[in-house]
Each structure stands twice: as C-alpha cells, then as structure tokens.
Amino acid sequence: MHLDYSAGDHAFRDEVRAFLKDNLPSAIAAKMKGGQMLSKQDFLDWQAKLLARGWLAHSWPEEYGGSGFTPFQKHIFEEECVNAGAPELPPFGLNMLGPVLIKFGSDEQKAHYLPRILDGTDWWCQGYSEPGAGSDLASLKTRAVRDGDHYVVNGQKTWTTLGQYADWIFCLVRTSTEGKPQEGISFLLIDLDTPGVTMRPIITIEGDHEVNEVFFDDVRVPAANLVGVENKGWTCAKYLLTHERTGIAGVAYAKAALAKLKRVAGETEDEDGPLIDDPHFAARMASVEIDLMAMELTNLRVVSQAQDGGVPGPESSMLKIKGTQIRQELSDLLRRAVGPYALPFTPEVLEDGSNEAPVGPDYATPLAGQYFNRRKYSIYGGSNEIQRNIISKMVLGL
Incomplete structure (x- = not known):
C-alpha cells in the first residue's frame, strides 16, 4: 500500500x-x-x-x-x-444515479439518461426519505402498483434537496408487501412534470430553501423507467449509498475549514491576547486537527486500496461518521471564535446582489446559518447510529 x-x-x-x-x-x-x-x-x-x-x-x-x-x-x-x-x-445525477444506471440500468436507459446528466439537460433529485422512513428506510410506504405498461405511484417523499431545480427524481417505491420489507422495494425514475406530482418547499431554520417535500397522487410512470429488477431496488439503494457516504466525509472541506479556523482564531483578541493562545480553545482545536489528520490518512488508505482494485467495506461508514463529526466540530469552533458576531443571523446579507451590510467581519455572517445547517451531516446518507450498526455487522459479525 x-x-x-x-x-x-x-x-x-x-x-x-x-x-x-x-x-x-x-x-x-x-x-x-x-x-x-x-x-x-x-x-x-x-x-x-x-x-x-x-x-x-x-x-x-x-x-x-x-x-x-x-x-x-x-x-x-x-x-x-x-x-x-x-x-x-449536486451529487444526485453525477455521483448517485449515474453509477446506479451504469451498474443496473438497461442499455436504453444508459444511452438516454447518462449523456443528459453530463450536459445538464436533466437535473435529478433523490426520493428516498419519507415522513416515517428516514434512517429506517426499509419502512417506506410510497406505493407503486403495476397497471399495464405503467406504475401508478402514490405517496410522499421529504427532505428532497434542491428538488426545486430538478427535472427528474429517482425514487424508492414499494411494489410488494410480501416477505422482508427490503424485498418489496423497487427503484423508479419519475419525470417531475408528470401530472399528479406536487413539490412544496421546506424552509430550514437558517431561512434557506434547500429542501422540499414531494407528493405523488396517482402518478403514472412508464414501466420502462424501472431500474434493475422489480422488488430488488434495495440492491440499487445500498450501492448508491456506498458512493454517497464516502463523499460525505468531506476531507478537503474539513481541511479548508480548519485553516480558516486557525486564521480567525489568530485574528480574534481579548484582554488576554489572541484566542488561538487560549488553552481551552487551543485544546479543542488541537483535538479536532488530530482527528482530521487520522481521518485523512484513513481516506488515503481507502483511496490506495481502490487504486489497487479494492472495494471499500466498512471504511465508507467509518469515514461518514468521523467526517461528519469533525465538520460539525469545526463549524462550532468557528462560530465560537467570532464571539458575539456569530449571534445575529441576517440571511439577506448573503443574497446575490444584496446591499445589506454585515454585522461584524464578513466571514462571521454565514457562520450561524452554517452551524444550524450542518447539524444534518450526521443524519443524511444514513444516520451515524445506522453506520455504527453497519460497522458492527461487517467487522464484528453482530
């Protein structure tokens, strides 16, 4: 290696x-x-x-x-x-659906959808989570009933990131209630312009329209839009999530955030001098830097194995857990580093073309919103609790 x-x-x-x-x-x-x-x-x-x-x-x-x-x-x-x-x-077409189509899609699906993902003709969003099915994704209830050459879809998806920009949504739908919950799920491609599809915005705590909820009311979807085999969509879902989880670690983003934290902490002073010299703050910063160094080394090990033809196993879940924890800690430390300037949150300052003046230094303006938004890191892509279960099964056999 x-x-x-x-x-x-x-x-x-x-x-x-x-x-x-x-x-x-x-x-x-x-x-x-x-x-x-x-x-x-x-x-x-x-x-x-x-x-x-x-x-x-x-x-x-x-x-x-x-x-x-x-x-x-x-x-x-x-x-x-x-x-x-x-x-x-956005990863939904390039990093999620594309690999799934290449692995499980028909020749016709690959020929049609892949070029349109590349050139931006089609923008995709993800239809996995539901109001009662997030971490426990296998309990999803959106139904797709076969009717001749179509499926008729009824149900709801939520936390649909950037769905307001999308043309299509790839969905996990229930096509059977027989056997284990995972055995009755299928992977379906749905045009968002189809009659019966309604998308509503969810405004998050920091005031952004980043996510949405999507409703399906007797939506007719061509059976040709099924990816893989009916009732075997869970295989597609697991394959997609493996691609998603490794990227969530965000090593490059964490390194950039650490560099910013050091710069801000060096510029922030009180009567005792720069914040970076405060023993308690410096200890927290050193701890997260050590964790980041270890995570980067683990990430490089996974990269090296992939270079040699290996396939990530529990490492993708490990990277997801540690990566999200590190990025949340860095967000918290940055917010603390700017002190009272992190308290007021004026999202209108961040709007394109805004003439609003920031309260305090420019770099402080987005920190409160980022702190709240990044609470989601340990939840999406499979919550960290679920990742620990995956690791225990793959490594310990529990």
Missing part, C-alpha cells in the same frame, strides 16, 4: 491549479468563499467547463464519459477545487 504522491500526481495537481486559475469564474468563487447560495445557472456554468475539459464524472468509466481519474487524482482534484473556491456540484 503506497500513500505517497507520485511525480505524476504532483504534476496533475499543478495542472488542476492552472485549470482552476483560468476557468473558475471569480463571481462563483466569491459566492462560495462568502457563504452565499449558488443559483442553478452557477452550477450549470461550472459543470459545462468541467465537461468541456473532460473532468466531470469521476466515478464513471471513461466509456460512459467519465474523467478517467485515478482515486488519487480524484482526491487531489477535490482538494484543489475546495482551496480555489470551486462549487461542489
């Missing part, structure tokens, strides 16, 4: 930096660094530049339009993008 970067990796890092310098729009980078919400067009503009360079779909085989990155190159690319202020593209 080799964890050192090769000369080729260092050359690739230089190539990525040059590309970002020449192609990342300064307006988008400024929004990212200022904590502002990006528009759909911002995402599409950046996606188009990555597509033109051939650096878009890192988890896809090259034959389907993937970037061809090695696992180490993917790690380097993500790190440099975060450092430059490049946006993370």
Whole structure:
C-alpha cells in the first residue's frame, strides 16, 4: 500500500491549479468563499467547463464519459477545487444515479439518461426519505402498483434537496408487501412534470430553501423507467449509498475549514491576547486537527486500496461518521471564535446582489446559518447510529 504522491500526481495537481486559475469564474468563487447560495445557472456554468475539459464524472468509466481519474487524482482534484473556491456540484445525477444506471440500468436507459446528466439537460433529485422512513428506510410506504405498461405511484417523499431545480427524481417505491420489507422495494425514475406530482418547499431554520417535500397522487410512470429488477431496488439503494457516504466525509472541506479556523482564531483578541493562545480553545482545536489528520490518512488508505482494485467495506461508514463529526466540530469552533458576531443571523446579507451590510467581519455572517445547517451531516446518507450498526455487522459479525 503506497500513500505517497507520485511525480505524476504532483504534476496533475499543478495542472488542476492552472485549470482552476483560468476557468473558475471569480463571481462563483466569491459566492462560495462568502457563504452565499449558488443559483442553478452557477452550477450549470461550472459543470459545462468541467465537461468541456473532460473532468466531470469521476466515478464513471471513461466509456460512459467519465474523467478517467485515478482515486488519487480524484482526491487531489477535490482538494484543489475546495482551496480555489470551486462549487461542489449536486451529487444526485453525477455521483448517485449515474453509477446506479451504469451498474443496473438497461442499455436504453444508459444511452438516454447518462449523456443528459453530463450536459445538464436533466437535473435529478433523490426520493428516498419519507415522513416515517428516514434512517429506517426499509419502512417506506410510497406505493407503486403495476397497471399495464405503467406504475401508478402514490405517496410522499421529504427532505428532497434542491428538488426545486430538478427535472427528474429517482425514487424508492414499494411494489410488494410480501416477505422482508427490503424485498418489496423497487427503484423508479419519475419525470417531475408528470401530472399528479406536487413539490412544496421546506424552509430550514437558517431561512434557506434547500429542501422540499414531494407528493405523488396517482402518478403514472412508464414501466420502462424501472431500474434493475422489480422488488430488488434495495440492491440499487445500498450501492448508491456506498458512493454517497464516502463523499460525505468531506476531507478537503474539513481541511479548508480548519485553516480558516486557525486564521480567525489568530485574528480574534481579548484582554488576554489572541484566542488561538487560549488553552481551552487551543485544546479543542488541537483535538479536532488530530482527528482530521487520522481521518485523512484513513481516506488515503481507502483511496490506495481502490487504486489497487479494492472495494471499500466498512471504511465508507467509518469515514461518514468521523467526517461528519469533525465538520460539525469545526463549524462550532468557528462560530465560537467570532464571539458575539456569530449571534445575529441576517440571511439577506448573503443574497446575490444584496446591499445589506454585515454585522461584524464578513466571514462571521454565514457562520450561524452554517452551524444550524450542518447539524444534518450526521443524519443524511444514513444516520451515524445506522453506520455504527453497519460497522458492527461487517467487522464484528453482530
């Protein structure tokens, strides 16, 4: 197992930096660094530049339009993008549905949907969670009943991230009530323009419209939109979540947040001097930095194994747990570092084109909203409690 970067990796890092310098729009980078919400067009503009360079779909085989990155190159690319202020593209089409279609989809589905994901023609959202089925996803109740060449879908999905931008939704639906709950679930692709689909916004505690709830009322979906085999959608769901969980660790984002924390703590002073010299605060900061170093090493081990043809096992759940805990702790420490300036939250300051002046330093404005929003990190993608159960089964056999 080799964890050192090769000369080729260092050359690739230089190539990525040059590309970002020449192609990342300064307006988008400024929004990212200022904590502002990006528009759909911002995402599409950046996606188009990555597509033109051939650096878009890192988890896809090259034959389907993937970037061809090695696992180490993917790690380097993500790190440099975060450092430059490049946006993370919504994962639903590129990192979730795309790999599922490549693994389980029909030739017709691959030929139709994959190019439209790449060029942004279709934007996807995820229909997994329901009001009574989140961490216990197998208890979902949205029904799909076969009626000739269609399924008739009734039910509700919730916490549908960026659904207001989406054209399509991939859904887990119940097609049978026989046997174990996992055995009666199917994976279905639904056009959001279909009659009977209603989407309503959920405004989160920090005032953002990031998530939604989706209602299905006798929605007719062509049977050709079934991915894989009827009643075997749980296999697709598990495959998708493995891709999602490793990315949630967010090593590059945590490293950038730690660097920001050190900078802010060094600039914040009281009668006793810089906050970074306060023993209690410094101890918490050192603790999270040690955890981050250990997590990065674990992530590189997983990357190295993947480079050698291995497949992540319980490591993806371990990275998900530790990564979300670290990012939440960094968010809390940043909020504490700015003191009273973290208390007032004025989301209108973060709106595009706003003339509102921030209260305190610019970097303090988004911190309260980010703190509240990042409470979700340990829940979505399978809650950390569920991840611990997965680890105990895979490692301890319990």
